Amino acid sequence: MKEKLKNQKLLVLGIVFMILFNFPILSIVNHDTKIKGIPTLYFYVFTIWILFIGIIYWSVRNEEQEINKDE
Template identity: 40%
Template structure:
């Protein structure tokens, strides 16, 4: 297996991990933890959690893709 193929396979595995992480973060048990009447700065806690999880996944994916481009 060539180094290029190994890099592509590794990138695919890391992107799959990020996808699974996002699926876990937005799964029922964790959503239920944040589903209550509390508010942070006037924003419901559940909405804030979903927004922060989404931002974290976008940032992590962007960092991973740009890092892999620099390694090529």
């Protein structure tokens, strides 16, 4: 049951981040402005990418700790 819940969480995360990397959202941040010398689009993509990796790591790690507790 917990494995199914973990898979569902990862699926929802994947869908959310696919939406964040899709055209309408990317066009919102595609300006000629810069944040600390980095173009806004690059800053957005790399920030979302790092958040995606961190949230997946945190989610999978918490699920593994809960499974180990139950055993």
